[in-house]
Every structure is written in C-alpha cells, then in structure tokens.
Amino acid sequence: MNRFKTSKFKNTTPKIAKKDEWINNVHAGSFASQGNHIKASSKLVAFNTEQAGGGMLGLSSVQPGSDGQRAVTQISCHSDLVTDMDFSPFDDSLLATCSVDETVKLWRLCDLAQEQSSSPELTLRPGQGRLELVLFHPTSSGLLAVGTTKSAQIWDTNCQEAPLAVLEQHGDQVQSLGWKLDGSLLASSCKVRTAQPEQDYPDPSLLLILTSIVSHCLTDTSTKGVALVPKLALDVMSCEVVRVLQLTDSCILPISYQVPRKNSGHEFHDDLYPDTVGTTPAMSAEEWWKGGNKQVERISLHPDKRPKQKAAPAKQTPAKKEVASGGSKEVRSRDCSTSSSPLSTPSSSAAPSRSPSSTSGLSSGFVPSPSPSQTAKAFQNLMGPTSKFRHIQGTVMHRDTHITNIRGLNLTTPGECDGFCVNRQRVAVPLAISGGQIAVFERSQPGKLPDTALPTIQNSVNVADFAWDPFDTHRLAVAGDDAKIRVWQVPEGGLKETLTEPKIIMQGHTEKIYSITFHPLASGLLVSSSYDLTVRLWNLETGKQVKVLDGHQDQVFGMAWSPDGKLLATVCKDGKVRIYDPRKSTSPVQEGPGPEGHRGARVVWVCDGKYLLVSGFDSRSERGLYLYSASSLSSGAVSSVPVNVSPSTLIPYYDPDTSVVILTGKCTFMRSCHNRSLYGLAFLPKTECNVRDVEVAVGLMLTKTTIEPVAFKVPRVKKEFFQDDVYSDTAVWWEPALTGSAWLSGSNDQHKKISLKPKDMTPVSEAPKEAPVRKYLPSSVYLEEKTDEQKKDELLNAMVAKLGNMDDPLPQESYEGVDEDEWVSECDQNMNV
Numbered sequence: 001m002n003r004f005k006t007s008k009f010k011n012t013t014p015k016i017a018k019k020d021e022w023i024n025n026v027h028a029g030s031f032a033s034q035g036n037h038i039k040a041s042s043k044l045v046a047f048n049t050e051q052a053g054g055g056m057l058g059l060s061s062v063q064p065g066s067d068g069q070r071a072v073t074q075i076s077c078h079s080d081l082v083t084d085m086d087f088s089p090f091d092d093s094l095l096a097t098c099s100v101d102e103t104v105k106l107w108r109l110c111d112l113a114q115e116q117s118s119s120p121e122l123t124l125r126p127g128q129g130r131l132e133l134v135l136f137h138p139t140s141s142g143l144l145a146v147g148t149t150k151s152a153q154i155w156d157t158n159c160q161e162a163p164l165a166v167l168e169q170h171g172d173q174v175q176s177l178g179w180k181l182d183g184s185l186l187a188s189s190c191k192v193r194t195a196q197p198e199q200d201y202p203d204p205s206l207l208l209i210l211t212s213i214v215s216h217c218l219t220d221t222s223t224k225g226v227a228l229v230p231k232l233a234l235d236v237m238s239c240e241v242v243r244v245l246q247l248t249d250s251c252i253l254p255i256s257y258q259v260p261r262k263n264s265g266h267e268f269h270d271d272l273y274p275d276t277v278g279t280t281p282a283m284s285a286e287e288w289w290k291g292g293n294k295q296v297e298r299i300s301l302h303p304d305k306r307p308k309q310k311a312a313p314a315k316q317t318p319a320k321k322e323v324a325s326g327g328s329k330e331v332r333s334r335d336c337s338t339s340s341s342p343l344s345t346p347s348s349s350a351a352p353s354r355s356p357s358s359t360s361g362l363s364s365g366f367v368p369s370p371s372p373s374q375t376a377k378a379f380q381n382l383m384g385p386t387s388k389f390r391h392i393q394g395t396v397m398h399r400d401t402h403i404t405n406i407r408g409l410n411l412t413t414p415g416e417c418d419g420f421c422v423n424r425q426r427v428a429v430p431l432a433i434s435g436g437q438i439a440v441f442e443r444s445q446p447g448k449l450p451d452t453a454l455p456t457i458q459n460s461v462n463v464a465d466f467a468w469d470p471f472d473t474h475r476l477a478v479a480g481d482d483a484k485i486r487v488w489q490v491p492e493g494g495l496k497e498t499l500t501e502p503k504i505i506m507q508g509h510t511e512k513i514y515s516i517t518f519h520p521l522a523s524g525l526l527v528s529s530s531y532d533l534t535v536r537l538w539n540l541e542t543g544k545q546v547k548v549l550d551g552h553q554d555q556v557f558g559m560a561w562s563p564d565g566k567l568l569a570t571v572c573k574d575g576k577v578r579i580y581d582p583r584k585s586t587s588p589v590q591e592g593p594g595p596e597g598h599r600g601a602r603v604v605w606v607c608d609g610k611y612l613l614v615s616g617f618d619s620r621s622e623r624g625l626y627l628y629s630a631s632s633l634s635s636g637a638v639s640s641v642p643v644n645v646s647p648s649t650l651i652p653y654y655d656p657d658t659s660v661v662i663l664t665g666k667c668t669f670m671r672s673c674h675n676r677s678l679y680g681l682a683f684l685p686k687t688e689c690n691v692r693d694v695e696v697a698v699g700l701m702l703t704k705t706t707i708e709p710v711a712f713k714v715p716r717v718k719k720e721f722f723q724d725d726v727y728s729d730t731a732v733w734w735e736p737a738l739t740g741s742a743w744l745s746g747s748n749d750q751h752k753k754i755s756l757k758p759k760d761m762t763p764v765s766e767a768p769k770e771a772p773v774r775k776y777l778p779s780s781v782y783l784e785e786k787t788d789e790q791k792k793d794e795l796l797n798a799m800v801a802k803l804g805n806m807d808d809p810l811p812q813e814s815y816e817g818v819d820e821d822e823w824v825s826e827c828d829q830n831m832n833v
Contacts, residue, residue: 008259008271012241015256023060023245023252025072028224033100034132034147034175035084037225038247041092042233044109046085047225047247055079055099059109060252062233062245076118077105084133089296090141090281098131104146106157126153126163132174139183139296140288141281147174152188156285164289184293223248231276236301239264241272273301275647295621297599300647304411388725389660392696394712403441403707405449408432410463411679411704415600415649416515416529416557417465419680420702424688424734425473426494427700427707428466431456436463436480441707442494455495457488465515469540471523471736475503477540479513479528487540506538508545514556521565521751522743523736527582529556535570537582539740546744549580551588557601557616557649562630563609563656565737566748569630571601571614577633579612583746592633597621600649605630606661611638613661615650618642623650623665653683657728658696662712677704686730691756694723721764722757729753 027050028037038047040062049058055078060070078099088094095107105120126146133147144155146163150170153163170190178187185202229243235256242257261269275298282294299307410430413419420429425444431437436459441449461480469475476488487504511531519525524540535556537547554573561568568580571594578588595601597617606613612628614637622645626637643650648665655662664681680702689695690711697712714726731751738749757763 009241012257012259015258017254017256021064021070021254023070023072023254024250026058026247026249026251028247028249033081033083034173035098035134036086036227038227038245038252039085039087039095040227040229040233040245041087042230043092044087044095045227045245045252046087046095047252048082049074055082055101057082057085057097062229075107075109077107077120078103083131084147086134086136088136089138089277090279092279096134096136096144098134098146100130102126102129102131104131104134104144104155122157124155124157126155128153133177135177135179137183137285137288138179138181138277139282139294140285140292141283142285143288145177145179145186147177147188150174150190152177152186154186156289158285164285182293182295183288231273231301232279232306234301236268236273236303237265239269239272268302270302275300278307298621298647387659389658389696389714391715392660392712393715394710396701397709397711401446401709403427403446403449404705405451406439406705406707407449407451409679409702409704413679414464414514417463418651418682420682420707421466421468421476422682422684422700423468423470423473424685426468426490428457428468428476429702429707430463430466435459436461436478438463438466438476438478440476440490440495445494455498457490457495457499459486464513467516467518467526469523470518470520470734477516477518477526478502479516481512483507483509483511483513483530483532485513485516485526485528485538504540504543506540506543506545508536508538508548509534515559517559517561519565519740519743520561520563520733521737521749522740523738524740525743527559527561527568529559529570531555535559535568535580539744541740547582547586549582549586549588551578551591552576558603558614560603560605560612562605564748564750565743567609567630569603569605569612571595571603571616573598577603577612577614577628579630579633583744590630590633592628593636595624595626599647602649602651604652604654604661606654607659608656613652613654615652615663617649621645625650625652625663651681653681653697653699655683655697657686657730658726660696662697662699678702679704681710685734686756689756691722691727691758692719692761694719694726696726718764718767720761721767722761724757724763724765727756729755 023045026047028048038045040046043062045060045062047058047060049056055076057075057077058072059075060072064070077097078101080100082097082099085095085097088096093109095109096104097107098104102125104124104126106122108121124144124146126148128148128151130149131146132149133145133152135145135147137143137145142157144157146153146155150173152167152174154165154167155163167186167188170188172191174188174190176189179185180187180202187202223246225247227245227247229245234240234243238256239259239261240256241259244255244257246253246255258264259269259272261272277296278299280297282296283292287294299305406429408431410432412432413430420427422428422443425442427441427443429439429441431439433456438457438459439454440457457476457478459478459480461482461484464479464481466476466478469477474490474492476490478486478488480486485504485506486502487506488499489503490499509528509530509532514529514531516526516528519527526538526540527535528538529535529552533550533552533554533556535549535552536545537549538544539546549568552570552572552574553576556570556572558571559568566581566583567589568582570578570580572578575594575596577592577594579590580587581589594614595616596619599617599621601614601616603612603614605611606627610630612630612633614626614628616624616626618624623643625641625643627639629635629638643663646665650663650665653662653664654660662681662683678701681699682702683697683699686697688698693711694714694716695711696714699710699712701708701710714723716723716726731753733751735751737751738747
C-alpha cells in the first residue's frame with residue numbers, strides 16, 4: 001500500500017451535533033422494505049414515521065434554525081407503507097415516493113412554515129404489485145427508475161401512458177437499484193445470485209464506499225437508517241467533508257465529519273473540495289433515450305463562487321394525474337408529447353446562460369504542466385524547435401512594489417472578464433459594492449492602502465467587463481449589465497475624488513454585454529459582444545456604433561483582433577470559431593468547428609497571425625488547447641493538447657517577440673506554504689522589463705487583498721551583455737498606428753518598433769569569444785564499441801588508478817622495523833605464563 005499517497009482525509013473526525021440540534025419528535029418504527037427510510041436534499045430531510053397502516057412521512061430542515069431547533073411536520077403520502085423515497089438531484093423540493101399501495105407519487109414540498117399539500121403533482125401506477133424502490137436519474141430531467149418486487153422499470157414523466165422500458169425479471173426479490181454516475185447504465189441486485197443481463201452490471205471500476213461509523217455515536221435505540229447530506233449543504237468553511245443523518249426510533253442525529261485544519265472557519269481549503277455535480281440537468285429524458293450521454297456540469301463549493309439560488313416556483317395545484325400500465329415487457333416507442341412535467345426543469349430564458357467559468361481565482365505556477373504526450377510533442381513541434389525560453393521562470397517581485405490592503409474586491413466577475421485591467425500607469429479593480437464601483441490605483445504609489453474609504457468610479461450598474469484604452473492611460477471603458485458602455489476619464493495623477501459622470505455613454509445592444517476589446521492599432525475603436533448575440537464595433541470619437549456583426553448562435557466566449565488589425569476572431573458557445581473582416585462584411589468570412597465544451601473559451605492570434613490558439617473544454621469538461629490555421633478554419637484544429645480538469649477557463653497571453661504563450665486560470669495556488677487565491681494576471685509593455693536581469697515579460701497579479709508585480713525571466717550566465725538573441729525589436733503598441741476614422745475608411749498601418757538595448761550594454765552576439773573547451777563524449781559511447789573483456793579491463797584499471805600506483809612503495813614500508821627473532825608469538829607468551 002506504500003504506492004498510494006497518504007490521504008488528506010486520514011485525520012477526519014466525527015462531530016456529533018449538540019442535543020438541542022437533534023431532530024426530535026421522530027417516531028420511527030420497524031419498516032419491512034428494501035428502500036431508504038431517510039433521505040436528504042440540500043434543504044429538507046424526509047423520513048418514515050410509524051402509523052397504523054403506514055403511509056406517513058416526516059419532514060424537517062437539514063439546517064437548524066436561528067435558535068438551533070428544527071421543527072418536524074408530517075404529510076400523509078400513501079394509503080400503505082412508504083417503502084422508498086428520493087429527492088430530485090435538480091430540485092431540492094421535489095420528492096418521489098413509492099409504496100406498498102402500488103403507486104409512485106411526486107410531491108412538491110413547500111417551506112416548512114407553510115401547510116404541506118396532501119395532493120401529489122403526479123401519480124404513476126406501474127401495475128406490477130407492491131413497489132420497493134424509486135430512484136431519480138443522475139443527469140436527465142424527468143426520468144425515474146422504479147423497482148417492483150422482481151423487476152425494474154424506467155419511467156419518463158413526460159410520456160406517462162407506459163414505462164420507457166420494463167427490464168428482465170430477477171429470480172427473486174429486487175433489493176437495490178443504482179444508476180451509473182453518468183446515467184448510461186442501471187445496476188440492480190436481488191436476493192439470490194443469478195446470471196443477469198447486461199443492464200444489471202455496469203462496467204467494472206474501482207468503487208470507494210464511504211461508511212458512516214455509527215459506533216462513534218451510540219444511542220440507546222437501534223439505527224433505522226442513514227442519509228448523506230448533499231455536498232452543497234456542507235459547512236465548507238469549517239472543513240466539513242461529510243455529514244450523516246442517523247435515524248433512530250425517537251430522533252435524527254446529525255454527525256459532521258471534519259478535517260482538522262489551521263484557519264478552519266476563516267479560509268476555504270480548496271484541496272478538500274473538488275468541484276461537485278451541479279443542479280442543472282444535462283439533458284431531457286427524450287435526449288437520454290435517444291442515446292445522449294451528457295454530463296451534469298460541475299460547480300465550485302467555494303461560497304463566493306456558487307451559482308445564485310433560483311427562486312422557488314409559485315405553488316400550483318395542478319389537476320391530479322394518474323397513469324396506469326399493463327406492465328408490458330416491450331420497450332415502448334417515443335410517440336408521446338414532450339410537454340413540461342413536475343420533473344422537468346424549466347428551460348432558461350432566450351438569453352444564453354453564464355457558464356461555470358464565471359467564477360474567480362490563478363492556476364498554480366501560471367503555466368500548466370501536463371505530463372508529456374505524443375499530442376503535446378506534436379503541438380510543440382508545430383510551433384517550432386526547442387525554444388530558448390523553455391526554462392523561463394516567473395518570480396514575484398519584492399514586497400516594496402506591492403499594493404496591499406485592498407478591501408471589498410469583487411470576486412465574482414463573469415468568466416469573459418479578466419478580473420482587472422492594467423496599463424503603464426494605473427490599475428483598475430472592481431469592487432463588491434452596489435452600483436458597480438471600480439477602484440483605480442496608481443502604480444507609482446505602491447504600499448499599504450489606507451483603511452478609510454477610497455475615491456472610486458461609480459458605474460451605477462454591475463460591471464460585466466472593462467478595459468483601458470491602449471493609447472490613453474486615462475481612459476477606461478466599462479460595459480454594464482444595462483447593455484450600455486460608459487467611457488470614463490481618470491484625471492492626471494489618479495483619482496482624488498469619486499467620479500459619477502462618464503465622458504461618453506454608448507448604447508446599441510439590446511441585452512447585457514459579455515465583453516469589450518479595444519482595437520490594437522487604430523485609436524478610438526472598440527468591439528463588444530452581448531446576450532443579443534451580436535458583436536458591435538464602436539467609434540469613441542463619435543460615441544456611435546459603426547458595425548453590427550452577426551452569425552453567432554449562442555454566447556460569444558472570446559474575441560481577438562489579428563496582429564495587423566484587419567480581422568476579428570471569435571469563439572462561441574455554439575461550438576464554432578469564426579473570423580470576421582468587419583470593414584467588408586457583417587457576416588463571418590471563415591467559420592469552423594471549435595471546442596465541444598460549453599464552459600468557456602478564449603482565443604488569441606499567434607505566429608504572426610497565421611494561427612489561432614483557442615483555450616477551451618472538450619466534451620468531458622477537460623481543459624485543452626486547440627491550434628487552428630487562420631487560412632482554413634473549416635478544416636478544424638490542426639493540433640490539440642489536453643491540459644487538465646478544472647472549472648475555470650485558461651486565459652492565454654501571447655508575446656509576439658518571443659512566441660511564448662503564458663496561460664493563467666482563475667483558482668488557488670500554493671506559495672510559501674500558504675494558500676493564495678488569485679483572481680487575475682495582466683501584462684505590461686516590454687519597456688517595463690529589466691533587460692539587465694533578462695526579464696522578458698512583466699505582469700501584475702491580483703490576489704484577494706494585493707496587487708503584486710511578477711517578472712518572467714530567462715536564466716542566463718553572461719548578464720553583463722545584452723541578450724540580443726532574446727530581445728528582438730518590440731512594437732510600440734502603446735501608441736496608435738492610425739486613427740479610427742482612417743481605419744474605417746480602409747487604411748492600414750503597423751506600429752513602429754524600438755530596440756530594448758541600453759546604450760551602455762554590448763550585445764551578447766558581439767561578446768569576445770572564449771577558448772573552446774574540449775567536450776568529452778559520455779563513457780557509454782566508448783563502452784558500446786568494446787568487447788566485454790575490454791570493458792572489464794578498463795573498469796579495473798580505472799579502479800586501480802583511483803587507488804594509486806601499485807608499483808610505488810607504501811608509506812609504512814619506510815618505517816624502521818625489528819628482526820624476526822625479536823617477535824614473540826602469542827603461543828610463546830602463553831607458554832611463558
């Protein structure tokens with residue numbers, strides 16, 4: 001077992017809730033059924049209660065109230081014993097029950113302070129006698145597995161006349177049902193060991209069973225059942241990793257399993273909490289039945305990154321539905337309508353939803369380091385030979401250069417936003433304050449910020465994205481939730497008082513804006529993408545839109561201008577990569593297949609505009625890099641590299657001078673044995689690099705409370721010389737090459753270039769040549785050309801040479817000795833005694 005790493009959960013300890021936090025007034029009896037007698041959602045816990053004839057359930061809250069108490073209410077569900085129950089994985093208030101009375105019922109549970117309805121939303125009658133088990137599908141809405149005495153059925157509540165399938169009967173009583181995590185297979189077990197058809201056995205895999213150790217919480221009465229509380233209900237700030245609800249005769253005991261950690265209660269320990277399955281179904285029952293195999297998107301357990309809870313649906317009293325079935329073993333055809341049902345999740349609005357990538361925090365070490373693969377090598381070979389920059393290192397600069405004591409940082413900026421933006425003079429940071437306020441810090445004034453309130457930009461609405469004008473360090477464009485773009489002018493020397501009135505307000509989009517990007521060459525030009533599925537080009541000189549680009553069928557994840565400023569590339573949630581020539585057409589001039597995943601993506605032009613590099617997700621939600629030829633998008637990616645599994649989108653920064661791509665992602669990394677949550681990385685002009693220390697890039701890193709400069713260096717020995725093989729002439733991209741009006745009229749131009757060589761440094765290419773040093777080939781080269789005997793002789797000679805020359809006299813040979821007759825043997829000495 002020493003092959004396995006020591007688990008971080010090895011010291012997990014159970015903590016029994018205080019007695020006043022137990023769920024009391026529970027009257028559990030003896031239940032003769034195969035199902036669960038207690039089940040929990042993130043909000044509610046349901047359990048069997050004893051009653052003559054059965055059919056009664058108790059309900060309580062998973063979380064205690066402000067006074068620590070949890071009230072218990074009862075609901076009459078069936079006319080006989082409730083044999084099993086299950087909460088929907090996509091709706092905390094939807095409960096399915098089955099019973100000895102041969103029915104399955106779906107209940108819409110309301111707040112415990114309100115009276116529970118005694119009428120179910122749906123009743124199914126499978127028609128095969130007593131029912132034992134009921135289980136929701138893990139990835140699809142509207143699907144239920146129902147266990148009768150000796151067989152299993154699959155029901156779609158959108159098609160209620162008959163089950164989708166009635167599986168082959170077991171030879172004895174069915175004891176349990178279990179869906180495979182991806183929902184593709186259903187496993188069942190029965191009382192005897194018999195050979196069963198394929199649907200009874202999922203693919204073999206390693207199964208980890210977490211068992212509640214009830215010996216830690218012995219009670220005077222027997223345990224009637226145990227339920228696990230969903231991950232979304234755990235107290236993650238206290239390092240709670242599992243919570244068990246133990247049903248006894250008279251109460252329910254909450255048992256919390258916690259990992260002892262320092263700073264527990266104050267920090268989120270993300271190494272304990274991988275992303276968990278979300279609450280949005282991946283597909284409908286009909287899609288699953290047709291062969292779909294999508295996965296439910298995972299969400300973060302970080303309190304600041306969780307999706308907002310949807311409002312509870314209005315209470316309705318639909319007409320009572322009862323469905324009977326003759327129980328045919330044939331699989332029924334899908335000729336029923338797909339109208340909404342109690343199990344169906346309401347479809348989202350016409351506006352595309354935000355992806356889970358709209359959370360905040362940087363990937364460890366800035367650059368992901370996947371294990372080498374043939375695909376990765378092919379990608380590297382395509383990009384060029386072994387690079388002189390392969391040993392590049394990122395180092396955080398001295399603390400004296402940091403801006404510290406940042407308070408109230410907005411940690412939930414959308415995934416299309418970089419989190420903050422910088423230029424040579426200042427940094428703009430969004431704040432979690434109503435009104436979409438933005439703080440602006442001067443780079444020339446590092447140090448600790450005062451505890452008092454700072455002057456801000458009051459944008460009046462939440463910030464969706466924002467960017468500095470690359471040619472004006474005082475001009476900041478901000479896209480808001482109200483579909484408007486506001487352009488702010490920061491006064492010379494920085495903010496001295498709060499700004500409330502923007503210089504320009506531009507409106508044209510009809511729905512919320514995703515992102516904005518300035519033109520890299522022409523002054524006063526800006527593009528924006530929106531929920532209205534358009535990309536619009538704006539002229540800041542007039543404050544008006546000049547172009548509306550169409551063709552997108554879903555959310556635009558990312559946009560990027562080509563190096564020559566002629567073309568605009570986009571990557572979209574509809575699975576397409578597009579290239580536009582905005583001056584010639586409002587439709588894409590090229591289109592091709594993009595990443596399959598829908599969690600977010602970014603695009604950047606590389607290799608002098610010959611290729612597009614896209615970071616995105618595959619169909620299994622694994623992060624990856626995709627390289628496209630800019631001249632033939634329709635051919636798909638020419639190469640791809642899998643990276644890792646993580647919820648945040650990798651953000652690529654491409655340096656055209658070195659052809660180096662630096663990838664960052666929002667999450668947490670370890671530095672100096674402390675967790676560091678990072679929320680953005682932005683880069684400065686090349687003139688900020690210290691070429692004497694061979695810095696090739698300098699960026700600013702945003703953490704929860706600091707802004708820290710980071711220098712990326714190439715390790716070199718002769719630092720006294722200017723490394724001209726590392727530093728080519730760089731573009732002056734902080735100055736415009738032409739005006740926006742000139743570009744719109746058809747003109748093109750390029751940035752001028754400057755050398756980064758200081759006047760007092762000599763290029764390394766002109767350094768004096770040193771005498772060549774003889775290089776010896778490795779010994780293995782010589783050994784391979786010789787026989788085994790020759791190898792033995794050479795090895796022996798080498799050992800002798802190490803010991804010294806055997807022909808030379810030993811040191812002790814020079815010492816004066818005694819004659820032989822003066823030696824007395826040990827035997828002679830004994831005889832004399």
